[in-house]
Amino acid sequence: MAKPPSKPGAGPRGTHVNVKTARSRSNASQRWLLRQLNDPYVKKAQAAGYRSRAAFKLIELDERFKLLKPGQRVVDLGAAPGGWSQVALRALGERGQVVALDLLPMDTLAGAKILQGDFQDDATEAAVLEALGGQADLVLSDMAPNTTGHGPTDHLRIMDLASLALDFAVKVLAPGGGFVAKVFQGGSEKAMLERLRRHFTEVRHAKPPASRKESSELYVVATGFRA
Structure with a gap:
């Protein structure tokens, strides 16, 4: 038939x-x-x-830049729903520490210490350091503001958020530590690049394959923190 x-x-x-x-x-x-x-x-x-497809962005960044190492102390800013924290936990092993911080509540994640609060608050910063048991080896930020559809405006807004994340990282990182943050194409603004180069020995940009082609997102990867 x-x-x-x-x-x-x-x-x-x-x-x-x-x-x-x-x-x-x-x-x-x-x-x-x-x-x-x-x-x-x-x-x-x-x-x-994994809780989100974004997990593969960190996996691909780590494959390229060797960011995650066993036993590290890692802070995941804007962590919900927890995909990046999951990747970090799997890479760090039992001796590692992951603190997942977000303004929104986040479901329990075995092995991670989950905090709810604003990373700009001094009390939250103190709580992160206490949860880590010391200074961080790596600060991750996949945070992004709600987009308006207007490229220049969205670029300025995410750069402001990335700059605030850098402020936090400078306060909590141990010497030699690293920082990863989402930005939009157009590159990091000159002032932020200058700050990054002042605080880190190497600063690079990358667009991992898991980042959708139509997306304008990039990641700035800074390593070798100068305390």
């Missing part, structure tokens, strides 16, 4: 998911849902037990 002709645009089973749209769902939310359903990194994250 002959098979009925396939519908136009149909592909092999399991390779692509189509979304039936509801009138109440916006075009933007439809695009986001479709992208999530068909994103290979989302599927890889689910298979590996």
